[in-house]
Amino acid sequence: MPFRTPKLVVALLLSLLAAPVSALQLEASVKPLQLVAAALLEGISEPGLLVPPEASPHHYALKPSDMRDLARADLVVWVGPELELFLVKPLQQTDARLLQLMDGDPGASMAAEDHHEHEGGHHHEVDTHLWMDPVLMLEAAQQMRDALTEIAPEQGPALNANFERFAAALMAKDRELRQRLSPLADRGFFVFHDAYGRFVSHYGLRQLGYFTVDPGRQPGARHLSEIRGQLQEKAAVCVFSEPQFRSAVVDAVTEGTGVRHGELDPLARNITPGPDAYLQYLDALAGEFERCLKP
Template identity: 25%
Template sequence: MKNINKILISLLSLSTLAACSADTPGNGEAAGTKETTDVTETGDLNSNEEEKLSVVTTFYPVYEFTKRVAGDSAEVELMISGGTDVHHYEPSAQDIALINDADMFVFSSHEMETWVESMLASLDNEDIIVVEQTEAIDLMESLAADTHEDEEDDHGHEEDETDVHNLDPHVWLDPVLVKDQVETMREAFSAVDPEGSDDYTQRAEEFQSELQELNERYEAAFSNATQRRFVTQHEAFGYLARRYDLIQMAVGGISTEVEVSPSRIAEINHLVEDYDIPVIYYQEGANSAIAETVANETGTEIAELYSLELLPEDLQDNEQGYIEAMTRNLEALEKSIQ
């Protein structure tokens, strides 16, 4: 894949083309393969209301953070849906065609969408603008590597190295870091469409204000808690735990594909009993068997948390999104954090 720093090069190149005269040879083509986009003729993607910036996003949080900034100024499409595992996704020929026709492709991180580099290398669209939403964020280390080493010993064989994540990609579960991702999108859209910069800024600031309010609700809920540990089936909530000074105890690692060893379950059982943990959490849409096993062996309850790799159907049906889902997570966590 072209180095992600090509984002800046692509944006600067596109802006330079936008400033050129319409008489410049080749100035009738826009970024990628589209021939009718107005950006190269006027610098204003929205001067023709029927032609908007075409943006393809990978999975739900990337889509929402992009859409909230883009508003009606771009056509934003979601590539992965329906409960597909983002870590092990394999882009189809239809996906490749969609991205080849797009002006911008947005993904979360190379640690999350491990297949992005090889996919981008296969594209014909050399002018596409590639945006990594977490580019400005340092990903935190994961506990998964240690977990895999233990399971390697138990099973007597090595796990597929593609399942081992040394860094935790679940950045979107920290509302404060989401504000940074929103800022990345504001900068990207404003660079491509300078005349729409004020609109992108307004939408970004409105969403960032909502995120700050959400952050303050979390802070208030957990500020005086003395029991700050919670047990999850999947190691997805490390950023949330770090933000609010909580301790996540995960039965499994980052990947949902790796089998959890009996010794790990026994270890978690002891921790649940030692710290008097009342609830075991599993992720929406996931098999809850491991959480149920721990709950049955320790006499605790199970509850659902949203890892938000996809948006739950009932929230979709009610036209709700990230803020509402994270509010539900807060309410669920209050059962354990007391």
């Protein structure tokens, strides 16, 4: 359907044809948010995705096909202008309902909740990688459920049942991961891109620093030599890079230090959307931390 057809007409046509009604179309900006949505929409519809996981939400431009998906969407879920700046203008042109998970004022944002103590070190801007925190994603799922229920009240019971199932499974997974990761609390590591802070603080891991805040920008020479100094002092046991940025700089800095290499995927490229996909994603992150940090 290249053109936007009035919804009433669509509904009439579909009921005449007795075709399956694809009532609820959700578009997520980044894949981990799509995975949360897939749990909520299980048996109802399949959520779409705007930024492919091999791209970066820090630097992305929408394609014409993305604009069509936005025009068709009932609900668009995104973090906010601090992360997906490229969405600000396109979202002004869609009738879709918008769910912005982080609002401009950090004081009023769900991202600024007090269950996150900043552990010494970097106090720059607010960390926009909200999906690294299972508690924030539970809240996001609740907000998605409420917004979708207002759009399609007839799906309310199904959405709520899916939410309850997701919430229980997520809390169980969270407890499991906490147990698995707690023995690693004193194992220092560096990450390539500063995307994991919320996971790290939620599970009490010991991140010593990162190479870059913006994965599209190369870290400075002085910063690199500081990291190299810490690696030579054996402060860290592992350096994590990521598949989106296979960085020569990480290889150069770690060369000869004997530090292990890990790879964390912030955008869940190997995870297939489905009811348990977000749990699998958390599990995969935890598994890689375990593999690289274990004594």
